[in-house]
Each structure stands twice: as C-alpha cells, then as structure tokens.
Amino acid sequence: MLLRFIAENILSFKDAVEFNTFPSSRSHSHDWHKVQCDYVTALRMTAIYGANGAGKSNLLKCIALLRKMVASEKIGDLSIRDDLYFKLDTGGKDSPSELAIEFFANGYVFYYHLAFQNLRIQDEELYLSGKKSDTIIFSRKGEALEIRPEFIEAAGNVNFFAGFTETAKRMIRPDMLAISFFGNYYPNEIPLVREAFNWFRNMQVVVPSMSTGLLPHTLDVDKEFASLVNQILPELKTGITKLDVKREILSEDDIKGDSQWIKAAAFLKNNPGTIRTLRSDNGDVSNLVLENGDFILKKMQPIHTDSNGKEVELDFIEESDGTRRIIEYMPLLYSVLKHDKVFVVDEIERSIHPIMIKNIISKISASLEAKGQLIFTTHESCLLDQTIFRPDEIWFAQKDVCQSTRLYPLSDYNIHKTANIENGYLNGRYGGIPFLSNLADLKW
Incomplete structure (x- = not known):
C-alpha cells in the first residue's frame, strides 16, 4: 500500500508537496476502504482532480519515475531528462530534485528518500518506519554509504560485514541507486531491502497510451x-x-x-x-x-x-x-479485486462514457474483498459521489501564485454526508477547476 508520497523541485512541484492515503478523522463512511498497515491505516482508493496543467498528472509521473529509477540498474540507461527541476524559480536549477515515499510491504512500513541532480544521486536512504521512531536500513550521501549491520544476513561475521560494505561502496556508481544494487545483486544479504525493492517492481503504473498486450x-x-x-x-x-x-x-x-x-x-x-x-x-x-x-x-x-x-x-x-x-481495463479491474498491489492510473476515464467508468469504479468501491489499492487522475465529475468515495479519498491539484502545484484532499472542507460534491466542484467551491476569462470580454 502506498501511504504517502512527497515531491520537491521537480516538474511543477517547487516546495515539498505531500500526497497521502491516510484516512481523515472527519470521514466515517466506507470503512471497508480502510486497510490496516502495521501501526497505520491507509485507504485503498483515491481520485485526483485538477484543471489541465494543474499538475495532477505530474504527481503520477513522479511516482512512475521513482518506480522506473528503482527498477533500473542505473538511471543513465533511462530515457529521462536531466532538467526535471522546477523551472519557474531561479534556484531550481542549482538544487536537487527530491522524491520520497512511505509504503507498506509484506508486513513492514518503509520510508524511502532520494535526492538527485543531473541524473546523479546525491542522497538516498531507506528507513524502517515505526510507531514511535524510525530505524535506518541504509543511508548514502555522495560517496559515503552506511549500512546497519543488524539488517545484513551473516553480519555477525565481522569480516563479511566489512567486506560487503566496502564492495558496495566501490561498485555503486553516482548514477546507480543503492536500493537497486542491493535488490538486483544481493537480495538475500539484506532481506528488508529486497522487500522494499520488490514492492516498487510490483507497483503498476498505467498511462493513457498503454494497452494490455497479453x-x-x-x-x-x-x-x-x-x-x-x-x-x-x-x-x-x-x-x-x-x-x-x-x-x-x-x-x-x-x-x-x-x-x-x-x-x-x-x-x-x-x-x-x-x-x-x-x-x-x-x-x-x-x-x-x-x-x-x-x-x-x-x-x-x-x-x-x-x-x-x-x-x-x-x-x-x-x-x-x-x-x-x-476491455483493456478488465485486467486492471480483476487485479485490483484479486491482488495486493498498488495500481496508479492517469486519465482513467479516457475514451470511456461517464456512466461506464462510474459503473466500473463503483464495482471496485463496493467490493468487500478487493485487495489492491487504486490511485488515479480524472476529469470525470460524475465520480464525485459520496456513495463511491469518502471525502478523504478525493484530492485536488491546483497551481498557486508561483505556478507551483499544491495538493489537498476534499476532507479539508467541512463536507456533510448528504452534500452533492459534484455540483460544489463544478461551481468552484473546492478549487481544482480551470479559471477562464469572461468570454464576452474576449469578443466571443
């Protein structure tokens, strides 16, 4: 389960912006959407709204980028630009882009943070999150690498631990992620890193241009x-x-x-x-x-x-x-119902009639046996229905005065359980919609 995600100085995100799937104390419906993840609770559905250019797809791009970077042996092999920083601020070019994610995998809560610039890793760290404190598994700052010995198999052998650490320092290059190096080449030596690495690889990201080939x-x-x-x-x-x-x-x-x-x-x-x-x-x-x-x-x-x-x-x-x-969405629907994986989908309603997409999402929402987590962006206002979503499962993306994306959930507002949130959204009550000039003033 994806618990929270943070992006800073990347694409349309200037300052650190957080998206999370934590339930709000204000929302009390759809209790079956809540999933216990060790000491925290997460929600298994999220719909993200926003005007064109507001940055909602950029959130999913950042999640997809982090997954792609972790799944690769070295980020230099990926077809990604080296200028992903926030370009509408003079300091963006000279600062690293940062991504962080907290997630639940196989009984553990992990926190992973990455800072990179010009496709070179500056900082990287993986923590085991706890209710009262976090425990670092490994930390990397520049060329320095620290691995906690208690998480390494056979670390009781002093010679093995010293040799393993030195080998890792020597082999992990600036364009490589330590989590990828350990996950690919030493999965049995650090089992917790293997669990985190496999979670990234199992996450499914679906963009509009993709089709189900199998x-x-x-x-x-x-x-x-x-x-x-x-x-x-x-x-x-x-x-x-x-x-x-x-x-x-x-x-x-x-x-x-x-x-x-x-x-x-x-x-x-x-x-x-x-x-x-x-x-x-x-x-x-x-x-x-x-x-x-x-x-x-x-x-x-x-x-x-x-x-x-x-x-x-x-x-x-x-x-x-x-x-x-x-039809191409059928494997997604089946997998969300049957498999404990995270599914991230951009523009889920593309080319689909509103009634049909509402029917599909309603089936997922109503299922008491669904195992997967579904996070998607959409413009389809008919899904803004409290019989489908809790208020804390609806998020909005909107640009601020600096043209930087900010994210916030509907539960930030005082929403009555009988309120028609679709009408409120279309009337601009919650933001996340285009602001257009008066067309009469433009001689239309």
Whole structure:
C-alpha cells in the first residue's frame, strides 16, 4: 500500500508537496476502504482532480519515475531528462530534485528518500518506519554509504560485514541507486531491502497510451478472469454479449514471409514458456505462444447478438475506442479485486462514457474483498459521489501564485454526508477547476 508520497523541485512541484492515503478523522463512511498497515491505516482508493496543467498528472509521473529509477540498474540507461527541476524559480536549477515515499510491504512500513541532480544521486536512504521512531536500513550521501549491520544476513561475521560494505561502496556508481544494487545483486544479504525493492517492481503504473498486450492469452488461460470479463461486459451495454478467444494453429509455412512473426517464433523457441505480442497495421493485438510444439495465435473475438438472437463475430478492431479501452481495463479491474498491489492510473476515464467508468469504479468501491489499492487522475465529475468515495479519498491539484502545484484532499472542507460534491466542484467551491476569462470580454 502506498501511504504517502512527497515531491520537491521537480516538474511543477517547487516546495515539498505531500500526497497521502491516510484516512481523515472527519470521514466515517466506507470503512471497508480502510486497510490496516502495521501501526497505520491507509485507504485503498483515491481520485485526483485538477484543471489541465494543474499538475495532477505530474504527481503520477513522479511516482512512475521513482518506480522506473528503482527498477533500473542505473538511471543513465533511462530515457529521462536531466532538467526535471522546477523551472519557474531561479534556484531550481542549482538544487536537487527530491522524491520520497512511505509504503507498506509484506508486513513492514518503509520510508524511502532520494535526492538527485543531473541524473546523479546525491542522497538516498531507506528507513524502517515505526510507531514511535524510525530505524535506518541504509543511508548514502555522495560517496559515503552506511549500512546497519543488524539488517545484513551473516553480519555477525565481522569480516563479511566489512567486506560487503566496502564492495558496495566501490561498485555503486553516482548514477546507480543503492536500493537497486542491493535488490538486483544481493537480495538475500539484506532481506528488508529486497522487500522494499520488490514492492516498487510490483507497483503498476498505467498511462493513457498503454494497452494490455497479453490480454488474449490471459483470457484464454485464466478462466476466473474470463468469467469476470463476460459478467461485466454485458452489464456495461457495449453491445458485446461475450468476449471469446480465437485460437489458430500456425505452421512454419504460415509464418514465412512475415519478419515480425519470424522473429517472434524464433524468440519463443529460444525462450520456452514466454509470450509474444503481435500488432497489425490497424492496431489489432494478438498473442503468439508455443504450446506442445505448435505455434498458437490467439486473438480476442467479440461476439454480438443480432435482432434474431444469432451470435455474430466482429473483429476487435471494429469495436469503438471506448469499448476497446473498457476491455483493456478488465485486467486492471480483476487485479485490483484479486491482488495486493498498488495500481496508479492517469486519465482513467479516457475514451470511456461517464456512466461506464462510474459503473466500473463503483464495482471496485463496493467490493468487500478487493485487495489492491487504486490511485488515479480524472476529469470525470460524475465520480464525485459520496456513495463511491469518502471525502478523504478525493484530492485536488491546483497551481498557486508561483505556478507551483499544491495538493489537498476534499476532507479539508467541512463536507456533510448528504452534500452533492459534484455540483460544489463544478461551481468552484473546492478549487481544482480551470479559471477562464469572461468570454464576452474576449469578443466571443
């Protein structure tokens, strides 16, 4: 569970700005949304609103950036800019960008802080958070590295501890994260770092341009997932009565002449048990797998029903953008309900009708068995509904006079449990909406 996240001097964040998922003492509804994380409590849903350019997507970009940096062996390999600092302040260029996150993983509460400048790490530290005090696991400032011996396996051997520490100091370069180095190369030597490292890798970040490439294969092999999809899709009135998977056995002759398929087939032969995603020129997605010596091509097959009650097969590409987007969200919906992971989604309503996205989010909100945490940005005001969210699960992003993003929850306001928060938001009561000039004054 993500507990809180802090960004400073990066993108549209000038001073340190905190986002958190802690419940407010003012909010008392939806108790099943609260999750006990050792000594703290967190909420498993958050919707973030804000005008275009207010910085709500920048919050998710920072979370995604930190995940990407931790998951990489060295940040120099990543396609990220070295000028991410807040540019609307003269001191931004000469100061490091800082990211910090507190999270709950496998029974532990961790706090991780990172300061970097020009793609070089300046400070890095990982703490084990406690109710009364925090305990440092490792700390790095420039070239200095401190590792607490009690967290290292076999640290009782003085020679091992000294040698391990010196090796780490020598091998961790300025463009490498210590958490990544230990997580990748010494996961058994520092188990707590391994837990924190794996939490970052398991976090799922979804941006509007992403699509679910393994969906055909997942539908084919996961019957529980397929059952959920075919229960929900008809309820959403997309016209699809069933989503099947068409399986086609391909021979070597079928693959000849297509370079994409030839490369995919060669990869599957050399990497048994893997899956290759193929994309056609029109954007259609299929999966190629090697099963029992045969190449199997799997494609999603939407089924509609005509006026005579007869089933009609359509190609997936023939469905509308919104329908395809809904189908691509099905793994997310399933995972939030079934898996204890963090899911961060930008513009969750993209290309989806308001009623449909409200239906999907309502299902997640109402579930008493949901295990995952869902954090997303949106412009869709119909989700501002107290039957779906608690006031402390709704956040707003807004620029201040310095054009720096600030974040605040709806629970900062005195909200009655019967209040229509959608109308209040659209009327500007809570901020987070565009401020436009009078169009009459502009001669419109």
